[in-house]
Amino acid sequence: MPKEMKCSSSVYFEIEPHQLPIIYRREYNVRFCGLEKLHPFDAAKWSHIFHYLKEAMLVNDHSVTRPNEVQNEDLLVVHTPEYLKSLKWSWNVARIAEIPPLSLVPNFIVQKCYLKPMRYQTGGSILAGKLALDRGWAINIGGGFHHCSKDRGGGFCPYADITLLLKFLFLQGGKVKKAMIVDLDAHQGNGYERDFLDQNDVYILDVYNKGIYPKDELAKKAIKRHIELWHFTEDDEYLTKVDINLEKALREFHPDVVVYNAGTDVLDGDRLGLLAISPQGIIRRDELVFLKVRKNKIPIVMLTSGGYQKKTARIIADSILNLNEKGLIPALEIAVNE
Numbered sequence: 001m002p003k004e005m006k007c008s009s010s011v012y013f014e015i016e017p018h019q020l021p022i023i024y025r026r027e028y029n030v031r032f033c034g035l036e037k038l039h040p041f042d043a044a045k046w047s048h049i050f051h052y053l054k055e056a057m058l059v060n061d062h063s064v065t066r067p068n069e070v071q072n073e074d075l076l077v078v079h080t081p082e083y084l085k086s087l088k089w090s091w092n093v094a095r096i097a098e099i100p101p102l103s104l105v106p107n108f109i110v111q112k113c114y115l116k117p118m119r120y121q122t123g124g125s126i127l128a129g130k131l132a133l134d135r136g137w138a139i140n141i142g143g144g145f146h147h148c149s150k151d152r153g154g155g156f157c158p159y160a161d162i163t164l165l166l167k168f169l170f171l172q173g174g175k176v177k178k179a180m181i182v183d184l185d186a187h188q189g190n191g192y193e194r195d196f197l198d199q200n201d202v203y204i205l206d207v208y209n210k211g212i213y214p215k216d217e218l219a220k221k222a223i224k225r226h227i228e229l230w231h232f233t234e235d236d237e238y239l240t241k242v243d244i245n246l247e248k249a250l251r252e253f254h255p256d257v258v259v260y261n262a263g264t265d266v267l268d269g270d271r272l273g274l275l276a277i278s279p280q281g282i283i284r285r286d287e288l289v290f291l292k293v294r295k296n297k298i299p300i301v302m303l304t305s306g307g308y309q310k311k312t313a314r315i316i317a318d319s320i321l322n323l324n325e326k327g328l329i330p331a332l333e334i335a336v337n338e
Contacts, residue, residue: 010068011123012130021131021138022059023124024050025066028142030117045313046142052317058324067124078163083151087115087158096153118158125161125303129169132257132299137329139320144261144305146189147214155213162259163195169257177201180255182246182289185263185305186273190216197222203253207242209274225249231274235281242285246292258293258300262286264307264315272308279315286319290328
C-alpha cells in the first residue's frame with residue numbers, strides 16, 4: 001500500500017453549506033423478508049433515529065448527507081481479496097451476521113438485503129472522517145463495525161469501517177498523522193484492534209464488559225488504555241471511569257482526529273451487553289466525550305455501533321439533540337433552516 005495517495009474514490013465528496021455532517025440514507029436498513037427478526041438487533045434502528053431527529057426538526061431530507069456505497073476497490077484499501085471473496089458464500093455471511101438461517105438464502109439476496117446496506121453504512125463512516133476534518137465533527141447514523149478486521153468479520157460486522165475510515169485519512173498525507181479511537185460499546189473492539197496491532201499512530205481507549213464476546217486476548221495488546229467492567233455496572237461507576245480515563249488518554253496522546261464508537265448496548269436490559277447504564281447515563285456519556293474532545297479542538301467522528309433494544313434509537317436521537325442543545329454540534333438548527 002502506498003504511503004500517500006490522492007483519494008479518487010466516490011466515497012469522498014464535498015457537501016453544500018446547507019448540508020450537515022450528519023450522515024444517513026434509507027438504504028442503511030436491513031430487510032430479509034422477516035428473517036432479521038431472528039436477531040436481537042433492531043434492523044431498522046437507523047431509520048428510527050433519523051425519523052426522531054426529523055421529527056425534532058434538527059434535520060430534513062435536504063440537510064442530511066447521503067453517502068455513497070463503498071466499492072470493492074475502496075474495501076481493498078484494508079480488506080484482503082480472500083476475505084471479500086468469502087462474502088460470496090452465504091454460510092460465511094450467516095456466521096458474521098449471527099443469523100444461521102441465512103446460510104440457506106441465495107447469496108445474491110444476502111448481498112442485496114444485508115451486505116449492500118452495510119456497504120452504504122461503511123461508505124458513511126469513511127465520509128464521516130473527511131467531514132469531521134472539514135466541519136470539526138460528524139455523526140454517521142450507522143457504522144461502528146468494530147468486530148471486523150481486514151481478514152475476518154463477526155458480531156454482525158462484515159466490513160472494517162473504523163479501520164477504513166482511518167486508513168483513508170492517513171493515506172491522504174494531509175492533516176491526520178495520529179488518531180484516537182474511543183470505544184464505549186459494551187463489547188471489546190477486537191476487529192480494528194487486530195488491524196492496528198503495533199501501530200503507535202493509533203491510540204485505543206476501550207471500555208467494555210470483560211465477561212462477554214469476544215474475549216480476544218491477541219487484540220487486547222493493541223489497547224493503550226483498557227477498562228474492563230463487570231456485569232451490571234451502573235451509571236456512577238461507568239461515567240467516572242469514562243471521565244477519568246478519557247482525560248488521561250487526551251493528556252498522554254494528542255490525536256488529529258477522534259473516532260468515537262458510541263454503542264448503546266451498555267443500556268440496562270440489553271441481554272448482549274449485560275451492563276446497567278440508564279438512558280440518561282448514555283446521554284451524559286456522549287456529552288462528556290464530545291465536551292472533552294471539542295474542548296481540545298480535535299475533530300470527532302461519532303458512529304452509533306451496537307445497541308440491541310427497540311428503545312435505543314430514541315436514546316441515540318435524544319443524545320444527538322442534547323449535543324446540539326449544549327452547543328457541542330453547533331449551528332445545527334441554523335443550517336437546517338437555511
